[in-house]
């Protein structure tokens with residue numbers, strides 16, 4: 001199409017009316033948005049630096065406002081505002097997001113509240129196994145993953161005993177298709193989240209059998225795209241959320257090498273934004289604090305597998321991503337003054353972003369060099385979070401404790 005036609009098309013098609021010109025040529029709608037984000041993020045960095053200079057040495061360190069985030073989180077465990085009504089089918093998720101954020105901050109939940117949460121999650125468990133988004137709803141793999149994670153974070157005998165392992169196993173088997181993929185719920189969509197949610201819940205509760213994941217690693221691998229990341233299903237666009245699910249599920253199944261890890265590493269590393277320091281979820285999209293974990297969490301997993309093969313080029317001082325820039329984005333741009341963390345400047349806080357921004361911050365602090373031996377806390381030393389387990393995204397001590405408890409129990413007999 002020649003220049004003249006292109007110009008008239010822009011005028012005719014209302015969807016393209018956002019297109020603007022500048023001296024260098026066309027600015028697309030998405031590059032316009034990218035410019036706006038860079039401008040607002042830039043203001044935050046500038047504001048932070050000016051404030052540091054004004055207030056002197058003591059304030060030169062970006063600080064995690066633990067107190068205000070803790071207050072926000074603890075209130076959410078007891079009371080949710082009306083704006084959370086739309087998450088009525090995601091109630092175990094809310095428990096998980098809040099509990100995980102609190103454990104990262106090393107905040108204690110009282111025995112009484114812990115017991116109330118465990119009992120509530122028990123009400124979300126379905127008679128035929130698995131957990132639903134709320135009491136009386138249908139079992140679904142996503143809230144099942146969230147409920148198992150939340151109960152493992154609580155880590156009490158009462159919480160562990162909520163999980164009916166035999167029925168959980170039966171539910172997971174019912175969700176499995178012949179090609180190795182998992183559907184999210186009875187009659188529901190098949191996508192890579194299903195494989196991860198099933199693998200994570202099964203591994204934590206020690207109900208993994210060869211039969212349960214027969215063909216699953218191959219199906220997951222078929223979701224890797226030409227870009228290097230994973231799509232939700234074969235043929236879909238690569239996305240950080242799906243890539244994490246694919247890689248973490250393959251890791252649980254001991255088959256991470258089935259996919260092309262070099263391509264995945266290149267694609268993931270290139271999703272870190274050169275100006276903002278945070279990650280985008282997919283090519284040509286905007287930075288978002290939650291991808292600090294969905295993308296950032298892939299590095300320790302990739303490191304774990306590749307370092308077994310190429311020891312020398314993956315030593316602790318060969319960073320796979322800019323862990324300082326990620327910490328800076330989260331600390332400077334993603335803390336909401338009223339408590340909680342956010343997607344990007346200008347957005348309100350919510351429990352999802354609080355959970356995944358803090359999870360990403362934990363990864364950047366503890367796994368910047370790939371393995372846990374090297375801690376790099378940007379800013380105030382008090383910013384240090386507990387290390388999250390990059391496979392399950394609950395803290396490592398909670399995984400160890402759950403393994404200790406469930407690995408003593410026998411595998412379920414076929415039901």
Ligand SMILES: CC(C)=CCC/C(C)=C/CC/C(C)=C/COP(=O)(O)OP(=O)(O)O
Nearest residue numbers: 142193239241242245281282285286288294
């Ligand atoms: C365990 C589990 C259930 C994991 C979920 C993983 C996850 C976050 C998947 C994201 C899916 C997706 C295509 C989002 C795009 O949203 P968007 O278009 O609003 O955002 P974008 O512009 O940043 O891509």
Ligand SMILES: [Zn+2]
Nearest residue numbers: 288289290343
């Ligand atoms: Zn987000």
